[in-house]
Amino acid sequence: MDPVPTRRGNAAPTIRDVARHAKVGVGTVSRVLNDSPLVSDEARVRVRKTIDELGYRPSSTARRLSLGRTQMIGVVAPFFTTRSVVERLRGVVERLRDRGEYDVLLFDVETLEQRADAFEAFAARDRVDGLLIVSLRPSDEEVARMQREGLPVVLIDVAHRALPRVVIDDVLGGEIATEYLLAKGHTRIGFVGDAPTPFGFASSELRCHGMRAALRRAGIRPVAALQKRGAHGREEAIELSRRLLAMEDPPTAIFAASDVQAMGVLQAAEALGVRVPEDLAVIGFDDVEEAAVLGLTTVRQPLRETGARGVELLLSAIEGREVGPVEELASLTVIERRTA
C-alpha cells in the first residue's frame, strides 16, 4: 500500500491532504498559506511544493466561515434606471479594486418588490461585510434592523439621518442651474423632472425646489404649468417637453433634472424644429459621458468620486474606525457647452 494514503476519488484536495503529503500538520500548512513567519524554510518549501503537485486551492468559503468575514461588500442600486448610477458604480468598483481584498456583490433593484428582497437578503448577517446603498432610501425600520445586526452601511446619493452618506445639495444644484439661465437673460424657465415614485427618489423634486427659490429671489414667480414631471427616461422626457413647447407661451429655457431627460428635451426640440440654444436653452444635470458628445450644458456632479468616497467611508466602518452618521457633500459646477 501507498504509505501516504491517497485521496479517494477525484475530489479537490484539502488542507489535510496537503498536510499528509508534505508530512506536516494542518497548522503548518495554514501558516504557510498565510505567510506566517513561524515556519521553518524547510517546511515552507516542502509545503509549497506539495501544494503545486496536488494543485491545491484553498476554499474561500471555509476560510470565510472560520474567519467570520466574507470579504465581500454588497452594492444595492437601481442600476439601469439611471445612467448616473452606472458612473457611480464605476467609482465604487475602481476604488474597491485599489484596496484589493473585497469583492463586489451586486444587487440590482428595479421594482419595489426587489427592493424589499434586497434589503431582506442583505440584512442576513453574514452575506457581506458591509453595504453600499445607492439612490435608494432605506426605511427607518430597515435601518434599525441593519444596525441591530451590526451591518455597516453607507449611503450614496440619498440621505438618512442615522447613516453616513455621500450626497449633493440638490436644492443648491437647482439654484445653480437656474441662476445660470437667469444670467443668460431667461425669465420663463421650464422644468422637466421625475414624478414621485414609490422608491422616494427625492433629487428631482429638490432640484425643482432650488429652481423655484432662485426664481423667487430674482423676483420671478414660479409657474406650476411650466414644471412637468414624468417617469424617469428619455422617452417620457420627450413627451413632457413636447407639451411645454406646444404651450401658447412656451419657456425660453428648460432645466432638466437629469442629463437623460435633457436629451429628451433636445430630441423634442429637434422634432418640433425648435433651435437650441437660439429658441430654447437647455441645461441638464449630472454630466454623464454622453453630455459631452451632445454638447449639453449641464450641472456637473462628481459621480465617480462619490462612489469612491462611499467605499472609503464603508471600509472605515468595516475596519472598525468610528464613522458617525456624517454627511459629505460633493461639489457642483456648471459645465458650459452648446445648449445654453
Next chain:
Amino acid sequence: MDPVPTRRGNAAPTIRDVARHAKVGVGTVSRVLNDSPLVSDEARVRVRKTIDELGYRPSSTARRLSLGRTQMIGVVAPFFTTRSVVERLRGVVERLRDRGEYDVLLFDVETLEQRADAFEAFAARDRVDGLLIVSLRPSDEEVARMQREGLPVVLIDVAHRALPRVVIDDVLGGEIATEYLLAKGHTRIGFVGDAPTPFGFASSELRCHGMRAALRRAGIRPVAALQKRGAHGREEAIELSRRLLAMEDPPTAIFAASDVQAMGVLQAAEALGVRVPEDLAVIGFDDVEEAAVLGLTTVRQPLRETGARGVELLLSAIEGREVGPVEELASLTVIERRTA
C-alpha cells in the same frame, strides 16, 4: 440557574441556540429551515417561534460550506470600457433575478494585470458556481485550468472553441453595414475601429474584414488608407475621423465599429462643418441607447438578450445539463435613422 443556558455575550444566535431553546435537535431546526415535510406541525411551530424570538438568521457561509455550492456566479468583463458591456450586464442581471437563487459577483477588468487576477481568482474552485466572461478571450491555458477545476464557464461576445458561447457573426455585421452603405450609392467608404489590444478583442477587426469582403464583392478595391484604428473611445475616434475627413479625397461614408466610435465620427464631422448625412453618411454598430437620441443609423445586435442567453447556458451547465461548446449566434439588423 436558567434551565436553558443562554448564549454567552451577544454573539449572533446559531442553529444550536435555536435547537436548545426550542427543545429540539439541530436536525429538526435545519429541516424546518429547508421546508422538509419530515417535521411535525407542532415542532415546526415551536421552532419558527423560537427563530423569531431569538432573531436568528442562518449563516449563508456555513450553508455554502456544507453544501459545497456558493449560489453565486461570477461575471468578468471590461465594464466601463464599452457602453455595450453595460447593456449586456443588464441582460445578465435581469435574467438571473428572474431565476432567483444566484447572486452576481462582479469582476471588472480594465488592465491586463487585472485580467490575470480575475481569472486566477475565479479559478479558485469554490468562489463561484459558474463564470460568465464577457468580451474577454481567455487563453487556452486558462480555459484548460477552469475545465480541470470543473468550473462551468460561458462566454459572451467572444469565442473559444472549447467553451459554450453567445456571439454575433462580426464578419457578417461588417458586410451588412457595408451593403447598406453601398445600396445608398457610396463607393468610398471609410472605417473607424479599434487598434489591436493585448486583450485580443477581435470584433472590430472582423467587422472590418466583413466590410472589405462586401466591397470586393461589389467590385470595389478596399483602400487601406481609409481604414483607421485607434484605442476604443469617443475621443480617439474623433481624431481618427479628423484624419479621414482631412484627406485629399475623403470618404463619403464611414462605418464605425461601435456606436461610441460613431459618436466620435459625428463629433468630428460637426467640428469640421461636414454635414451628416449629406456630405458624410455614418453607420455605427451595437445600437446602444444613445444611438436613438443621436439619430444614429446603426447595426443592431441584441445586447441585452445575449446577456440573458449567456445566463441560461451557464445555469444549464451548472445544473448538470450537458452544454457542449456550442456557439449561438445572435441576429443583426440595420436600424435606419438619420445619419445614413
Next chain:
DNA sequence: CTCTCCTCTGGAACCGGTTCCATGTTTCCA
C-alpha cells in the same frame, strides 16, 4: 398481540479552513 412500516426525531460526523495550546527543539547566557 405481534410484526411491519411509516413518521418524526436527536445528534454525530462532515464540509475545509484558522487558531490556540501543549510540546519539542535550539540557542544563548549565567
Next chain:
DNA sequence: TGGAAACATGGAACCGGTTCCAGAGGAGAG
C-alpha cells in the same frame, strides 16, 4: 551545565450549517 527564551510544530477544537443514521413511537395489517 542548567535553565530560560525563542522558535517550530502537530493537532484538537472551532466556525455554523446539512445530512445521514439509528431509534422511538404510532398506526395498521395479519
